Amino acid sequence: MYFMEDIILPPGEKIRRIRAFLGAKQEDITGNKITRNLISYVENGKTRLVRDTAEIIAENLMRIAEEQKNPIYITADYLMENELQQANRILEKLFHQMKEYLQSNERLFMESFRRAEEILADWDIYDKKAMIYELMGDFYYNKAQFHDSYIYHIKSLENYIRINHHVKMAWSYSKLGRACLDLKNYRDTINLHNHGILVLESHHIEEPAIMKRLLFNNSTAYVEMGRYDEAFEFLNRLTAKYNDFTDEQQMDIMIQKGNCYLGKGELHTARKLLEQVVEMAQRSKNLEREAMAYKNLSDVYEKKGDLEKAVEYNRKSLDIREVHGSRFLKTTLLDLGKRYYGIGNYEEAEKILLRALEEVKGERDLSLQAEAYRYLAKTYGGAGKDRELDALVKEVIGNKREFRDVLFEAAYYYAHKDMDRSKELLKLGLEDSQ
Known part of the structure; x- marks a missing residue:
């Protein structure tokens, strides 16, 4: 030293x-x-x-x-x-410190980043900017702060473009597309991934890990948009180009195909594929893929109109995700709560939705929280729990723009019991809707 x-x-x-x-x-x-x-x-x-x-x-x-x-x-x-060489050396050291602390120590990670930012403000060193901003993008993605992740990956990409690092450019496009996927900006996801594919293909670069991710995530974006033929197109490109998939990758492809068949209404084919995934996941002890398959099977049964079976498979998915702390736990809880509501089991719906609400509170994206509040309001209405419904209205009244659906559900419920109360709630819900 x-x-x-x-x-x-x-x-x-x-x-x-x-x-x-x-x-x-x-x-x-x-x-x-x-x-x-x-x-x-x-x-x-x-x-x-x-x-x-x-x-x-x-x-x-x-x-x-x-x-x-x-x-x-x-x-x-x-x-x-010289001073430029010193800046380079110190930034390299800070980069490795950030890599070390990325998963283990947020305070030290941010201290290293702030010091790096001070140096980068004086020294425009493109490769170090690209590397350090990429780590920041990964840091925020791991914290599910997808907008911040997107911003830093854009900064990283700009600098990889400046140094003409084509592999890293393609990798950055894949990370930007991933952030857009979580932000539900599916068209942006596809455009960014197509840029990444173009970079690799136009420079004749063979990077299977990046290309697989670009093709697969494009299929995911098309599934989310309900464009299943385009999703199949990217899956077919993926499987035609590569045949060296890991068991986990193979299961992901099968789950994705199951989603496509489900969306197209080919429920028998979707069910068969997903049941195969369950068997593969159990053999390889891949709990998350088993949970994913069960969750998607619950979607199949719901579409078939078999709500009891849908609840059963949703419950299996939840049981697994509770054990290993899946990042999909909150959406699994929310879906199960909605399904219990759908079959009129208001007692279980209330329990599960309250748990879902605890999981999603504090997140920047309020959409899941709004959905949990909405179904909890519907559940209280269905169960005739006036006191609990009124307490829920009071809880969200300070944030009624985001959670106005609670007010509308309560207004609908009271329309048959107390018209004045219903009008009052409807007026509150409409105040910020203009």
Whole structure:
């Protein structure tokens, strides 16, 4: 570890500070091989530090440090580093610290990033900007802050474009598309992924991990848009191009095909595919894929009109996701609560929806929270729980723009019991709707 290695200084100023720290005079570091005047010129930036001089100065600074039993380390290479080289070295160190702390220590991760930002404000080093902003994009994605993730991956992409790093450009497009997928901006997802595909294909770059992700996530975007033929097109491109899928990737493809068949109303084919996934997942002990297959099977049975079976499979998915802490736990709870409501089991619906509400509270995206509140209001109405419904209305009244559906559900419920109360709730719900 070099002395003052995290401070960016001109070579002469660095020598002056080290010498002052050791309490040495200029003549003390000449080694009787160079003049004190030369040291003075170097320290004041009046002459360039050359290697022969740097080696003499480093040797004498180390000699003085050893005499003082001062554990500092100095080399000629270190003294000769210009400010740009120092900035590069420090940013490289900060990047590796950020990688180390990404999953383990948010405070130290952010401290390293803030220091990197200070340096990048003065030194426009494109490759380091790209690497560090990419890590920030990953950091925010892991925290489910998808908008912030998107912003930093855009910054990263801009700098990868500047250094003409085609592989990293394609990788950045895939990460941007992934963030858009979670933000439900499906058209942007497809456009970004198509850019990534174009970069790889136009430069004849073989990067299977990136290409697989681009093709698969495009199929996901088309599924979410209800355009199942286009989704199949990308899945077919994926399976025609590659045949070396892991078991997990193979299950993901089968689940995706099941989603397409479900969307097209081919329920028997969808069910068969998803049942195969359950068997594969159980053999490979892949709990998340097993839970995904059960959840999608519940969608199949709901579409068939077999709501009891839909609840059964949704429950199986929930049981697995509760055990291993899946990030899909909140949506699984919400879907199950809605299904219990659908079969008129208001007691179970209330329990599950209250749990779902606890899971989604505090998230930036209020859509899941709004949906949980809405179905809880419907459940209280269905069960005739006036007191609980009124308490729910009071809970959301301060945020009625986002949760106005609770007011509308309550207004609908009271329309048959208390018209004045119904009108009051309807008026409140409409106040911010204009």
